[in-house]
Amino acid sequence: MALGYNIPDPVARQPWGIILPLTTLVLFGAAVLYSASPVPGGSLRPWALIHMLHYFVFLAMALVMARFPRDWFKLAAYPLYGLILVSLVLVELMGKIGGGSQRWLNLGFMTLQPSELMKPVIVLVLARFYDSLPPAMTASWRGLVPAAGLLAIPAAFVIIQPDLGTALAICFGAVVVIFLAGLPLRWFIGAGLAAAVAAPVAFFSLLHDYQRKRVTIFLDPENDPLGAGYHITQSKIAIGSGGFFGKGFSNGSQSHLDYLPESHTDFVFATMAEEWGMLGGLFVLLVFAVILRWGMTVARSSNDRFTQLLAAGMTATIFFYVAINLMMVMGLAPVVGIPLPFVSHGGSSMLTNMICIGTLMAAERWRKRGGSIP
Amino acid sequence: MGQKRPAPEGLPQEGRWRRRAACPGNRPGQRATSSQRPSWGNHGDTTYRHLAPMNADSRHVSSGTLKNSFDRRSVVIGAMQGGIGVLLAARMGWIAVLENEKYKLEAESNRVNLTLVPPRRGWILDRNGAPLASNKTDFRIDLIPDRLVDKDATIQLVGQLLKLTAIEIQDLRDKLDKAHGFQPVEAASGLDWDRFAAVSVHLPDLPGVVAQRGFSRFYPTGPAVGHLIGYVGPASAQEYEKEPNPLLVTPGFKIGKDGLEKHFEAELRGEPGARRVEVTASGKIVRDLNSRDDVPGKSIKLTIDGPLQDYAARRIGIESGAVVVIDCMTGGILAIASMPAFDPNSLVDGISRLEWKMLNEDDHIPLLNKALRGLYPPGSTMKPMASLALQLHGVSPDEHVFCPGGYRLGSRFFRCDAVHGSLDMRGAIEHSCNTYFWTMAHRVGYDAIAPVARLLGLGQEFELPGAKQRYGTIPDAAWKMRRYHQEWSVADSLNAAIGQGYVSVSPLQLAVMTARIASGRNLLPSLLAGHAKPLGPALPFTPEQLAVAHDGMFRVVNGSGTGRGSRIDIGGIQMAGKTGTAQVRALVSRGHFGDWKSRDHSLFICYAPTDTARYAMAVVIEHGTFGARAAAPIAKDIMTYLFDPATALDVLANLEKGWGGTPAERMAARYKAYAAQYGTSAPKVEEDEAVKAAEDSADTQNETVANDATSPQPEKYEPSPSPNASAEPHSPSPTASPPTKPGPTKTPTQEPQ
Structure with missing residues (x-):
């Protein structure tokens, strides 16, 4: 990142290739949140300002993380995993005992769900596991069973909360790491076939009624336009009515007249698309493409297995958020409570995604500074 | 549980002995020896790395193969991501550009609410032009069953604001029970300004309650013309089924139920006015867009002398x-x-x-x-x-x-x-x-x-x-x-x-x-x-x-x-x-x-x-x-x-x-x-x-x-x-009632001689 001679070294050393697109996206998100504000005419309150605040705080955190050496990550992997698993269990138990469903910790300026932190940490711990696993064993049961165990325990706890969206995100990141770790392809094909067989069974036995309803409604939203299909229908109306150029800043009737539910969180993309049109949508997709491509480049250009798996897993986690959220708002996936990274309002998702970004920054830094990796 | 994998010949003996774990049970004869059991606790890096090359069995899994596998598979992952990206862009183009017109209409029908204004009903006049049925301006409160969030609380509050008696509240409940969907139910009409205003200011807290100024039917001579003229009332579900006109479920609209009111419904009804308003999802009116006046119904002149x-x-x-x-x-x-x-x-x-x-x-x-x-x-x-x-x-x-x-x-x-x-x-x-x-x-x-x-x-x-x-x-x-x-x-x-x-x-x-x-x-x-x-x-x-x-x-x-x-x-x-x-x-x-x-x-x-x-x-x-x-x-x-x-x-x-x-x-x-x-x-x-x-x-x-x-x-x-x-x-005069029992006894009074 040699930007020029007259730029101070500490500034020039920062990973501007990711900070710039990311900041652009966050500011664009803030503009959408400004417009979506319940205050007529748009306002920084209650969302846009906090959104930017979250971003800059967590960006600072990510830049600090980026300076951590690789060994710190390796050392911290298992203890962090254990810590978050314990807090996940504790919060779950507290929720049960308290009779309510308080599954978050209050950090003062924001609330945090341990399950949220589990998304990057599961990637970290699996990267650590495969890093330490002798290559010869990756094709053996010992390459799979411990990893599956590491995944199954937190995933099970999150599912019983029940938070299907987060559980899927955890699983997706983990499965991508396991896949990239080089386990035999036929296992994945077999697992895929098994899942195809098990899915109908799970659909009718494991899922909660409301989850099952969401799936059936996703398949036919017009069947229930005023009930649960309402979300999908209204979101498609918002995106579709925006057209190519959009209705213009703060002119979106769907979001301003409350037809679009969750217009500042899960359905923020629909809010954006109504006012900025397909142009805005392509812009968002482009920025995500830049961010994800950067992430995959960091992964592929890394020389060591741990960094490769870690970076690819982090990228996959971000990708999962983006893909599921956008598919949901466009009616290609059932409604699951997954926000759009860097655009949706919400501290937890911003924290998770910035941890992913910070880790990727660190990985990029290791490659640049690190000489030969054994 | 073990992987039946033949150990390659020619490996150093000590390596075989030390890394039994890598290929357990490949020599049945050695299984019984406790010293040959793998030490599960020792997962040290150095041990594995040291032995890794020796593990290159028939599958040749090594750092190099894993690196190659990662490269290949990360391309797959990247391609999948790109593919989904393209899919999303295409989907968006489909919704926002190709189906734009359809969704524009839907957004518009969300946003704009067409409120019908019930037309003033035509008067019924006597031979000298004096009204037998007229309209009087009226402040009224209606309830829309489908829009009520908390029925009991709403009835309670509305009853309190309108100072309804227990009997009136019971009647209101009856009417709500009978009404379907968007069929409005009248809570009160002919209100004075104070009671009307009391409900009006509470409207934001009372979803499903409609307060409006309109006209109500008035029969100056009341019971005297009841049978002749009939009466009007809110359209019933059956009437709406017969004539699915949105006017029929407009609050304040009355349909002729009996007598001349029913017979001359078409002439008396008139054309509804319309009011286009922008509304939120919860039905709150944001602003008026435009409106059209109603056309009052035709009056009907009777031969009756009022x-x-x-x-x-x-x-x-x-x-x-x-x-x-x-x-x-x-x-x-x-x-x-x-x-x-x-x-x-x-x-x-x-x-x-x-x-x-x-x-x-x-x-x-x-x-x-x-x-x-x-x-x-x-x-x-x-x-x-x-x-x-x-x-x-x-x-x-x-x-x-x-x-x-x-x-x-x-x-x-x-x-x-x-x-x-x-x-x-x-x-x-x-x-x-x-x-x-x-x-x-x-x-x-x-x-x-x-x-x-x-x-x-x-x-x-x-x-x-x-x-x-x-x-x-x-x-x-x-x-x-x-x-x-x-x-x-x-x-x-x-x-x-x-x-x-x-x-x-x-x-x-x-x-x-x-x-x-x-x-x-x-x-x-x-x-x-x-x-x-x-x-x-x-x-x-x-x-x-x-x-x-x-x-x-x-x-x-x-x-x-x-x-x-x-x-x-x-x-x-x-x-x-x-x-x-x-x-x-x-x-x-x-x-x-x-x-x-x-x-x-x-x-x-x-x-x-x-x-x-x-x-x-x-x-x-x-x-x-x-x-x-x-x-x-x-x-x-x-x-x-x-x-x-x-x-x-x-x-x-x-x-x-x-x-x-x-x-x-x-x-x-x-x-x-x-x-x-x-x-x-x-x-x-x-x-x-x-x-x-x-x-x-x-x-x-x-x-x-x-x-x-x-x-x-x-x-x-x-x-x-x-x-x-x-x-x-x-007495006694024997008679029979013709409809039930016809008989020869049906005669005038018979006098015994």
Whole structure:
């Protein structure tokens, strides 16, 4: 990142290739949140300002993380995993005992769900596991069973909360790491076939009624336009009515007249698309493409297995958020409570995604500074 | 559990020994040795890395292969990400560009709410342009069932703000239970500004509550026009199904439910106005976009004389009966009253429990329009008609018949109510002598009289808007054969000749008959002003023949006849008439005392002025006993009202003092008594259909009663008849009711010899 001679070294050393697109996206998100504000005419309150605040705080955190050496990550992997698993269990138990469903910790300026932190940490711990696993064993049961165990325990706890969206995100990141770790392809094909067989069974036995309803409604939203299909229908109306150029800043009737539910969180993309049109949508997709491509480049250009798996897993986690959220708002996936990274309002998702970004920054830094990796 | 993988030959022995774990069980012989067990606890990096190359078995898994695998698979992952990215972009293009128009429309229909403004309903006017039904501006509160979030809390708060009583809240709950979906339910109308404003300011907290300023139907004379005009109310689910027009479920819109309101719905309704507003998802109005004014419905002008209609209805008083007044020049109906009636003003918001109970428990059957649907044996009011029929069949009006106090038919003796001596036709009408008409009917046969009865309008249905008519029975031999498969008997003729037996007519038919006799023209009744019906075929009577009937009727009132108590003389204007007393059923005692239901019906037909008839009238008072006692005085006052309203109003004012006020006041008092007595305990009101069913059952009941009578009745009204003396010769009179049990016993009173 040699930007020029007259730029101070500490500034020039920062990973501007990711900070710039990311900041652009966050500011664009803030503009959408400004417009979506319940205050007529748009306002920084209650969302846009906090959104930017979250971003800059967590960006600072990510830049600090980026300076951590690789060994710190390796050392911290298992203890962090254990810590978050314990807090996940504790919060779950507290929720049960308290009779309510308080599954978050209050950090003062924001609330945090341990399950949220589990998304990057599961990637970290699996990267650590495969890093330490002798290559010869990756094709053996010992390459799979411990990893599956590491995944199954937190995933099970999150599912019983029940938070299907987060559980899927955890699983997706983990499965991508396991896949990239080089386990035999036929296992994945077999697992895929098994899942195809098990899915109908799970659909009718494991899922909660409301989850099952969401799936059936996703398949036919017009069947229930005023009930649960309402979300999908209204979101498609918002995106579709925006057209190519959009209705213009703060002119979106769907979001301003409350037809679009969750217009500042899960359905923020629909809010954006109504006012900025397909142009805005392509812009968002482009920025995500830049961010994800950067992430995959960091992964592929890394020389060591741990960094490769870690970076690819982090990228996959971000990708999962983006893909599921956008598919949901466009009616290609059932409604699951997954926000759009860097655009949706919400501290937890911003924290998770910035941890992913910070880790990727660190990985990029290791490659640049690190000489030969054994 | 182990991977059966042959260890490659030629590996260093120590490596084999140390890394048994990598390929456990490949040598069965070594399994038993405990020292060969792998040390699971030791997962040190160095150990693995050190041994890694040695593990390159048949699959050759090494750092290098894993690196290659990662490279290949990360390309797959990247490609998948890119693929999904392209898919998302394509999907967005599909929704936002290709289907843009469709979603634009949907967003617009979300955003813009078209509120219909109920049109002002056309007025219903009397012949002089005075309103019988009008609209008054009104503040109203409606509830929309589908939009209510917390029904009970909303009813509670609305009730509190509107200061509703427990009874009113119960009625509101009933209406909400019955209403479907977006069908609005009126919580209150005719509100004062304070109560309206109290609800208006709470609207943001009350989803599903609509407060608006509009118009509501108003009937200035209330019960007097109830049966004629009908009433309006919110459209029922069935009506909406029949006509799925959004206007029908617009708060404040009322549809004609009965009578003329229902018949002229299309003309009266008008075109709704519209108001386009921008609304939020929760229905809150953000701003007005534009609006269109309503087109008021057309007004309808009737032949009815409003004040006369009101006077007639009020003059019936606490009796149960009907009055029909017809204009002898045009056939236009000037008044058509049936009492007791419901107050259409109190039905516009639906029938409440107490009103329902009141209407249902009244043995005077307020839901029945007696003028059109009540059927009664006409009694002696048939005699002028019969005199015309007899003259047509060659009976000379000057022929005298001696009345010895009855008529002998074979072994039976038909008793007249007095010994009239020798009477000609005019005298027979004047004194209502049965013997004369029995004698003559026996001579010409009833089949000669029935066609004349029909010619004069009896047994006919007229083309009139509004409630359907019942046309009763004018019997003849063919009819009896068809209906009962029996031969017509002479006794049947004698009964029918004096308006008993199988004969039943409606008050409207009686009025038409009177108008036709009085004018000598074949008038057809009409109700729409300016739309007089053309005359029917000319009547075959000569002026001389009509004069006989006229003379007879003149003498009934002005001579020494049965109606002489009801004589009028207003500046030379006199009235001619005929009394009728119709027996309701076989009686043990005479029909002017005993329980109300078995007393005789009291009838009177009349016209005035006597030289050239202008007004013809029929009055029927159910169970009013003698025609001269109940019906004739009412007819006299109504006729007086037509020529001298001030005098007639004075009479009415005095009478109403004794009755407890005007019909509206009496109904209000009765409602109050019911409210105090039953409170909220009255049973629930059924759907509109139940009201209709109740009306129909009222009809049926009436029919049974009407056809129950057979015995000829005395026409003389004695101020205090001696019950024993007059009852004795009549008892017991065996009769049967024709609809249920036809039989030969159906004869006039049989006197034992």
